[in-house]
Amino acid sequence: MDKSNLLNVSNLKKTFIKKSGTFLKRKKTEVYAVNNINLEVKKGEILGIIGESGCGKTTTARMIMRLMKETEGEISFEGVNLCNLKDSETNKIRKKMQMIFQDPYDTLNPGMRILDILMEPINAHEKNLPYQAKYQRVVEAIEAIELRPAEDFIHRYPHQLSGGQRQRIAIARAIILKPSFIAADEPTSMLDVSVRAGILNLLLDLRKKMGLTMMFITHDLSTASYMCDRIAVMYQGKIVEIGPTKKIIHKPSHPYTKALVAVVKDLNHFIKNREKLILDGEVDSTKEEKGCPFVSRCPHKEDICHSQVPNLEAIDNGHSVSCHCHTELLERTS
Amino acid sequence: MNTVLSVENLSTYFKTDKGIAKAVENVSFSLNKGEMLGLIGESGCGKTTVAQSILRLIEYPGKVVSGRVLLNGRDLIKASDKDLASMRWKEISVIPQSAMNALNPIFTIGDQIMESILIHENVSKREALKRTKTLLELVGIDGERWRSYPHEFSGGMKQRVAIAMALACNPKLVISDESTTGLDVLTQAQVIALIKNLQKKMDLSVILISHDLPMVTAICDKIAIMYAGNIVEWAPTEDILKNARHPYSQALLNASPDLGNPEKEVVSIPGSVPNLVNFPNSCRFHTRCPLAFDKCRQENPEFKEVRNGHYTACFLEGVGNHG
């Protein structure tokens, strides 16, 4: 294992059981929410995970944050395998890894003041600190997220803050213990465009100041390209392409990534060449697919795509793609 | 004259416990035949209220207090309920925000499209069914699926059905109210592509209400930018992109990252949207505007044409260079 990796995820799987059929002919089907994911997050980098809703990106983050148990696989953080830890040990490691959630209106308890909300993590891990020191920590955290003066905010309730300010408080709660890793689950998707940029810049700024490592989950490619050093594209519970942001944006290799990039880069081009980029297929994640998960919407599919699941294979330095028909893969084999 | 819709000085207020909320004030714009107008703004800026006012769907405690909405020369605000009923669907129709709400889960989609045809037009059932199938084909759904129920479709497909329904009686003007919000990026692009292609094919006039600036700038001919109940700028898309006059428009353009320009630093707009209840008579953007001066705090600037087809409401207009 590479020493420079903060987080290593290998063969991570999560299945849900779907029951169907009548009483006597009860059928249980396994549905993959996350299907065999391998990724590493290097110290100090921001790894973007991008995909549509239901592709398993949030499930992956929740498993890494130990909010959900994996079905199979291994997650190691700073060399410790998180999957075999006892609950008390997990709670201890949570000091070092924190999560920022999507909905700023839901993530702060409406009945608690900002002070109590920010005290919560300190009380969970450093209960014995004197009150003055705890209070000081809270003030520092509020100042770090650029809500000044902190005293103005400390006694307010969440409903007295705007959406952007709430999300900042949520960020303050995540950084107050000075963690080394933060998973941000679509932190700006519920916010208005005009405040979105502030949150993104704040996160970039915090990473610089605190040396944070981040996992940034989003469905928006342009946000990901602004934030991330590397991007992993997920589709139907799998990583279909992973690589440095520049490679993903300028040389997308998986047909799904290609379509995504086309939409965001030049919508008019996409509208004119729609049939060449994506088919109007419907996706049913409960159906068992033998072949490539993207096959029903892929405009370049071959026979092999229906019968065989492609593997994630490296095509360039640090750039891997999971596609049978990828040109470079084809060139190499022929 | 090929103006399809012309909205003049439209104001819609809502009565609240704390006073009058001026949700839409003094909004004016017009739409030509075959034109696609993007009405954009952040949540709560009043863009949906504008659409509802045009369709006269405002209910108590809201009220259209002034202004005219001329659809092919007839004032919708003053029209009788009967006239209005005959104009909805046939002349003006809506693709709603969420197709789930527009489709009744206990009827087949074919029944629902047929019903709207049968109510508004004097045709036989067979004729209506034939048209229903054509409509479904038009939006890229197999015509034989008219027997399916809404739950048998995915989100994107339901949105297509909603589009087919909106087009059922050949309207001249279609209002799409955030109709792709909540769909996945690719599905959204596919639905937008469909709307764009249909607009060209059927020479429709479309008002595309959205908060997604990149999407709107990519496909609309003209753009109207709303902020806190006012339209602050209305101009052809090119002009907005290259020469936005209003500080809010400029700020909005700078707020979202651009894939084509990775070096671009995104900047947020400081502060937050003001409370519209009992809002004083001043420029509504002055609390967040970096260029605001005394006059901005005392008067609301007039919305006027500054160049050919380019309207904006800002006191700095004509004073000199800004932005």
Added chain:
Amino acid sequence: MGNQKWKKYWQVLTSNNIGLFGLILLMIFLLIAILAPFLAPFDPTDRVGAPFTKPNSQFLLGTNDVGQDILSELLYGTRISLLIGVIAAFISILLGCLVGIVSGYYGGKVDALLMRLVDLVLVIPFLPLMILLAAFIGPSFWNIVLVISLISWASPARVIRSQVLTLKTKGYVEAAKSIGTNISVVLSRHILPGVIPIALSQFVLAASHSILIEASLSFLGLGDPFTKSWGTILYYAQARGAFLTDAWIWWVLPPGLLITTLVIGFAFTGYSLEEILNPRLRKER
């Protein structure tokens, strides 16, 4: 927000006529219970007049079979009825909260087991069970309370469980977990504050049920014969043939009316509390 929130609840409660009416009724009964020694003309246990006296200026509602003043009995009976109602309701809500929270929060097998138990309690025909229990463990104040609590914890448990299930999916509960907050803190700081309002409205409704049950049990002679509750008054009235003579007007009707009024007071308060706590039921204003 805390203070404001309660202010708002108070506003909704008082702006709601039914709720206000119920609350006023409850206040009146509470006053009667507290002030019973001052209001009552006689000690209800003293034989102050001739048996079976008709109402007159001295005994406003006449006397019973042993010559005790019925009005004084009724006034003192308010204490017992109210006390049994409140204590029994309190115990059953406490039990309901415990089961509801454990079941809702932990889920899985614990949940399945507890909910089947709840189903069991809910489907057992409660009057026969009650009679059986009361007859078996014998009549006394605390036994009545016990019997009532044992059969009425189940439906609050259900309601509270469903509330916990919604609270559990709230973002702030998940956030607290991801911070590393331990379970007891999550329960006490995030779950409980959301449960208390619901528990309150359930409590008021349970109190009205408890009062009815107490009256029924006592009427059937399964209550404590030495405590003067409205139910026991009715029991003696029935046993001494008051139903067959004119005596029902002053012996049977007044306790019956009092029971009905008190139950209505609780029920109205409870319904409007429910309306406050469940905004979906709130009327459009």
